[in-house]
Amino acid sequence: MAREMSDTTIAVDQRVEKIAWDLTSRPAEYDPDVHSEAVRMETRELSVKYGKVVGVEGISVPIYSNTVTALIGPSGCGKTTFLRALNRMHDLMPSAAVTGEVLLDGENIYGRRVDPVMIRRKIGMVFQKPTPFPTMSVYENVVAGLRLVGIRNRAALDEVAEQSLRQAALWEEVKDRLKAPASALSGGQQQRLSIARALAVEPEVLLMDEPTSSLDPKATARIEQLISELKSAVTIVIVTHNMQQAARVSDFTAFFFLGSLIEFGTTNKIFTSPEEQRTEDYITGRFG
């Protein structure tokens, strides 16, 4: 079994290397705009284990600046585990062991002298369930990341609040009730508030863990549109169960299966001519 797994890992590595090479050679089908930016993040041989249970193993993948990368795969394939490793959210779980490297602008975020708090300021996260701070108002929620680290300048905070809420396409709906409790907003609004709150600290990368899974189709469309708009400001990595969503919003797609990265490439390629049979089977709905 162990033997088999390492074989798979090697196979995946070779594939990733090949794809990485493909990407740098920029075949004609790739959108040139997408590739004008550099690699913002990169994982090298990233593995996460919970005790003896393997979450993900040997993941090496690049994440390009100002693009949207979708992580897809059946439940339990490790895509959320992988996402959470990208901003050290596993630190909270003593049983989780992370090995390998995650580079942000060339620096390993798991390096010995790196403060996870500073990493998380650069790599924000939006979660599956909208989670406004229940005791805070709309305004307080948006500026929480700034105010709670000691920024008190009211004018500056006001400006950030408006800018972030506009970015999250929520400003028009809440500008007259910034002081209302955040819990009074609808689910879709709460999720956009969560996005605004994450954007307020001006992260370089935004990780989104199935951000629309608890929303209705209308709110989902809203968030998807938002993701496309945000691309100019941040690099986005999104976990989604919804294949159509991955196809709609992402530039790159990574397909995970049983804790391994099966295939990574441009979304266009993954959805039209995947190299792996398993990718094709999953995308065409044969399993998962």
Next chain:
Amino acid sequence: MTVRARYIRDGVMRSLLIASTLFIVVPLLIIISYVLINGIGALNWNFFTVELGSPARAMQGRPTGLAHSIVGTVIIDLMALAFAAPVGIAAGIMLSEYPDNPINPPLRVLSSTLNGMPAILMGLLAFALVVRPFGGFSAVSGSVALAFVMFPIIARSVESVLRTTPWSLREVGLALGLPRWRVIISTVLPAAKTGILTGVLIAFARAAGEAAPLLFTSFGQNYMNLDPGRAMDTLPQRLYSLAISPYREWHAMGWAAAIVLLVFVMTCFFVARLVAGRFGTRADG
């Protein structure tokens, strides 16, 4: 099983539940009414405004009361709360939010030991820690003893309340780049504040009814004293002293003291329930 049999079963179970509820509630009502019947006659203006003095006062029909015990109870209980609440809340936070910290196993043992310890031993503990070193009975030592009673109750309730606040709150805070202590203070504690307040009030009420820890700490006395460095009287302990005294008049005052104590403690529980009921649902809403 037929539908009819299910109905019968449901009826039997419900009757059992009602019976066991009555089993608890009826004796409680008997106790409360018995206390009221026996004590109401001794409750008057003097009871709340005059100090006890010597037994002669009561026997000769001169004004006497338990003003000094009521004042003492409030002082000692509030001081105990001031000692126990910050430490207990801090311990609860430690246990819930930093489960891997090496001080937690001993903290947990200490907390459960104190929780299971007979109240009179809290008095001995405070006697050894405060009375002996400072050379005399004092209100402060009584507060320390009661703080030992409150501490494990507060620590445990804070721990369990914090555990019920959604884990996602912490993740959201950390994902914003906030340090862990800041996440706890600014997002987790506010979301849990009603639960924490309820736990503190229940601990307060529990300790307010204790007499044993005070026997050799605050000791008790018959006159008004506001100096926390000297012996001070409290209602539970006074109730005990009056009850074992040989004077009929003092027995009546003991029943009256029981009414005041009962009202005091029940008010605390009632407020705790009210707080939990009114705001408790907001924590996850």
